[in-house]
Amino acid sequence: xxxxxxxxxxxxxxxxxxxxxxxxxxxxxxxxxxxxxxxxxxxxxxxxxxxxxxxxxxxxxxxxxxxxxxxxxxxxxxxxxxxxxxxxxxxxxxxxxxxxxxxxxxxxxxxxxxxxxxxxxxxxxxxxxxxxxxxxxxxxxxxxxxxxxxxxxxxxxxxxxxxxxxxxxxxxxxxxxxxxxxxxxxxxxxxxxxxxxxxxxxxxxxxxxxxxxxxxxxxxxxxxxxxxxxxxxxxxxxxxxxxxxxxxxxxxxxxxxxxxxxxxxxxxxxxxxxxxxxxxxxxxxxxxxxxxxxxxxxxxxxxxxxxxxxxxxxxxxxxxxxxxxxxxxxxxxxxxxxxxxxxxxxxxxxxxxxxxxxxxxxxxxxxxxxxxxxxxxxxxxxxxxxxxxxxxxxxxxxxxxxxxxxxxxxxxxxxxxxxxxxxxxxxxxxxxxxxxxxxxxxxxxxxxxxxxxxxxxxxxxx
Numbered sequence: 204x205x206x207x208x209x210x211x212x213x214x215x216x217x218x219x220x221x222x223x224x225x226x227x228x229x230x231x232x233x234x235x236x237x238x239x240x241x242x243x244x245x246x247x248x249x250x251x252x253x254x255x256x257x258x259x260x261x262x263x264x265x266x267x268x269x270x271x272x273x274x275x276x277x278x279x280x281x282x283x284x285x286x287x288x289x290x291x292x293x294x295x296x297x298x299x300x301x302x303x304x305x306x307x308x309x310x311x312x313x314x315x316x317x318x319x320x321x322x323x324x325x326x327x328x329x330x331x332x333x334x335x336x337x338x339x340x341x342x343x344x345x346x347x348x349x350x351x352x353x354x355x356x357x358x359x360x361x362x363x364x365x366x367x368x369x370x371x372x373x374x375x376x377x378x379x380x381x382x383x384x385x386x387x388x389x390x391x392x393x394x395x396x397x398x399x400x401x402x403x404x405x406x407x408x409x410x411x412x413x414x415x416x417x418x419x420x421x422x423x424x425x426x427x428x429x430x431x432x433x434x435x436x437x438x439x440x441x442x443x444x445x446x447x448x449x450x451x452x453x454x455x456x457x458x459x460x461x462x463x464x465x466x467x468x469x470x471x472x473x474x475x476x477x478x479x480x481x482x483x484x485x486x487x488x489x490x491x492x493x494x495x496x497x498x499x500x501x502x503x504x505x506x507x508x509x510x511x512x513x514x515x516x517x518x519x520x521x522x523x524x525x526x527x528x529x530x531x532x533x534x535x536x537x538x539x540x541x542x543x544x545x546x547x548x549x550x551x552x553x554x555x556x557x558x559x560x561x562x563x564x565x566x567x568x569x570x571x572x573x574x575x576x577x578x579x580x581x582x583x584x585x586x587x588x589x590x591x592x593x594x595x596x597x598x599x600x601x602x603x604x605x606x607x608x609x610x611x612x613x614x615x616x617x618x619x620x621x622x623x624x625x626x627x628x629x630x631x632x633x634x635x636x637x638x639x640x641x642x643x644x645x646x647x648x649x650x651x652x653x654x655x656x657x658x659x660x661x662x663x664x665x
Contacts, residue, residue, distance in 0.1 A: 228379040237345075238374030240337040244330050247291040248321045255283035260322030262314070264300060269308040272347050274298075277316065285323040290330060294320040297331040297343050301368045307356055311346045313339060329373060338386040344393050345378055348657040379661055389660050396656050421632045422587035425625050426615055428471040434624045435471065444475035444616040451482040451575060470615045480610025483581075484572040487545075487606045488564035491523055491531040498527030504560060505533075508551055508567035511544040513586060517559040533563045536570035539578040543569045543585065545604030552604070553592040555585040569609045577622040583629050584614050 224234055237243075253259075258279040268275045292298060294317045300310035305327065314322060331346075333339045345351055354376070359366035381389065424430050449459040466476035479485060488506075491498035504519045523533065536542070542556045546567040557578055564570060573581055585592070592612070617625065 223377070225377060229381070231385070232379050232381045234377060235380045236374065237331075237342075237376040237378060240334050240380065241297075241342060242332040242334070243370055243373055244290075245332045248293055250282075250319065250321065253282055253319075255281065257282045258318060259285050260317040261285055261289075262298065262322060262324035262328075264305055264310065264325040264327055266324075267298065267300065267305075267310045267312045269305070269310050272309060272311055272343070274312045274314065277322070279318065280323075288326070289323040290326050290328050291321065291323055292328075292330045293317075293332065295333075295339055297333070297339055297346065298324065299329045299331060299346050299368075299373075300325075300327055301329050302327040303356075303359060303364070303366045306359075306368055307352055309347055309352065311343060313343055327367075329368070329370065331373075336383065337380060338383065338390060340390045340394075341386040344390065344657060345661065348661065350657070350661075351376070393656060393660050400656075418633070419587070421629060422583060425629050426470075426584060426587055427468055428474060428615075428617070430628045431617070431621055431624050434621055435473065438618075438620060441473075441618045441620050443473045444618055444621075445473075447575065447619060448475045448477050448482060448616055454574070455481070455484070457481055464613065466613055466615060471617070473618055473621070475616045477614055477616045478610060479571060479612045479614060480607075482576070482614075482616070483574075485606055485610050486534050486536060486570045486572065488536075488566055488568050488570065489531060489533060490565045491527040491533070495527070495530075498524055498531065500524040500527075503528055503535075504562040506542060506556075506558070506562050506564035506568060508544045508547040508565060511542045511547075511551070511554050511556045511568055513554055513556065515557050515559050516542070516562065519562065523563060528563065535561050535563060537561055537572055539573060541571040541573055541578055541581045541585065543571060543604075543609055545569050545609065553585075553589050555582055555589075557582050569604070569606060571609070575619065576616070577619070577626055579626040579630075580617075580622040581614065583626065585612075588612075 228234065259282050261278040261280045262274055263278065266274050266276050266278065292314050294314060296314045298312050298314055300306045300308075331342060333342055355368045355372060358369065358372045360369055361367050380386075421430075428435075448462070452459040452462070462481075464476040464478060464481075470476065493499070499521065501522050502524045503522055504516075505521050505523045506516060506519050507521065510516060510519060523531075527533070528535075536558055538558060538561050540558045540562070542558055542562075542564060544551045544554045544567065546552055547554075558570070562570075571581060595608075
């Protein structure tokens with residue numbers, strides 16, 4: 204249904220002005236009240252020659268989306284079931300939810316695509332029928348604005364849980380009215396900007412839903428050698444993972460002869476599946492007595508399991524004194540050790556971190572002392588195995604992690620140079636993912652942007 208417009212506002216057009224002018228507006232605009240330019244709950248439409256069994260459009264409150272501000276599903280009911288006890292409206296009327304929390308959530312829509320041009324709906328709708336002086340979409344965006352909804356909420360009356368916006372509030376609400384053509388221009392601008400915001404929301408939603416799967420895919424390809432295929436072609440004569448493993452085992456005075464460790468998936472021929480305990484030193488920490496104040500101070504970094512959270516650690520929440528270290532016989536994990544949370548509440552168990560400085564740590568953390576192997580490589584491997592490692596360390600028949608169980612963890616060991624290349628490729632991918640994280644953080648600003656757009660729209664700023 205098209206609106207007949209008034210092309211100019213002059214003295215022949217009588218508008219009720221509010222007692223207080225809230226803020227300055229452009230010269231051709233006029234302050235008025237909502238009740239001056241719309242009929243609120245106009246008389247019920249009574250169709251002629253319509254049989255009781257004829258179908259009519261029906262809009263329950265649930266059909267109006269608080270997100271999109273549209274009627275997402277129009278029902279049909281027999282006229283006999285709808286003509287009494289429900290709100291009546293015509294094609295093009297604006298429906299505004301008056302009851303909490305529907306009003307605060309933004310349940311406002313324009314009635315469109317109605318059978319025979321009219322319909323019925325919830326009695327919790329106010330019906331606003333626009334006069335020729337005002338665009339229905341201009342009124343619609345006004346009612347959807349956060350500024351309007353906040354003021355409407357502060358004026359609600361009734362019992363808690365059944366509060367409603369009084370009709371008088373709507374009628375007396377002051378708002379700036381531009382000429383009709385400018386209203387349409389403003390509406391087009393609002394809808395263009397809000398459309399871009401909806402696209403951004405869609406991108407954010409997609410990025411959020413696929414973030415974990417993309418990262419898992421990158422890590423999976425990295426640790427089966429797929430991301431470094433070209434590197435191996437260019438570097439055919441490098442020391443193999445097997446040779447590196449033999450040297451690491453010899454350093455631990457372990458026999459490397461006839462060593463055979465089968466991993467969960469295939470890896471390149473120059474790589475080698477190894478147990479952590481066969482190539483790394485694993486150390487479990489301890490906690491100085493909290494009854495001795497002299498053990499706790501500012502001298503030495505001390506890591507709790509809660510701080511092992513897929514990060515790099517260069518400082519800690521708590522520190523221990525030299526006295527605490529000596530008398531508690533704490534073992535210092537060297538710089539670049541990989542820390543593994545063996546026990547912890549919630550998501551803690553199985554999380555890892557890299558110690559960027561030498562640290563002590565509690566008994567719920569195992570430090571993996573990494574030599575001749577890239578710490579970042581070990582870190583990313585354990586990150587990729589987080590869910591698997593959590594599953595291994597849970598369940599009634601599965602004891603929590605301890606030193607021996609950490610030593611039994613497996614790792615695919617590439618040549619040293621290829622480890623660095625794996626880390627470089629992973630970092631390059633994750634740098635791109637950081638941009639996704641920035642996009643996700645924009646989600647917090649979406650509501651602010653929407654509020655800003657509508658605020659500028661109704662003050663002449665668009």
